[in-house]
Amino acid sequence: DVKVTQSSRYLVKRTGEKVFLECVQDMDHENMFWYRQDPGLGLRLIYFSYDVKMKEKGDIPEGYSVSREKKERFSLILESASTNQTSMYLCASSLRTGTGSDYGYTFGSGTRLTVV
């Protein structure tokens, strides 16, 4: 069964800590994504990557960075965690097409991060 695996289901961190959220997929997908989900705001795209070592900013990249050293792994980094980064973080992956996009996403189970 193909999978996107997020390293933690629940995480509690202190303000100012550097936080790493890991995501691994086993489907040989080119594209990987990080979203955060907040009540009333839906899913918002933080960063995405369409190839190894490539990254693109999404709608809300401030306070975050990403790393994609290998095709299967896409890490989200909170440089200095703040309470307003308390959220559900969702990683996803998909195949890439030449133009447009014809493939659905496969999501991980999510990481619920609380920053205290």
Add this chain to the structure above:
Amino acid sequence: SQQGEEDPQALSIQEGENATMNCSYKTSINNLQWYRQNSGRGLVHLILIRSNEREKHSGRLRVTLDTSKKSSSLLITASRAADTASYFCATAPHVAAGNKLTFGGGTRVLVKP
């Protein structure tokens, strides 16, 4: 920014009834997708409809797309308690590097036994 807006925001029905939810979007699209999210979990891809398609079926799911009105609907027939979840539409623009989707705010569906 949210491209899709779902309507209604919440829906409560009895088991066996049909559930219909709608999605409106603003810009032209390559395709539109629907996802389900069970409480506190990741999203699961349900169905994709391309901009040149008007209707698509998958099991108890029926999706329609009206590009002239920039809207789509998802119908779940003969609902079951297990269909209780949030449902999201997501749009893919015509030209996008990396298959970037924009999600709507979701419809919460409660199916009562």
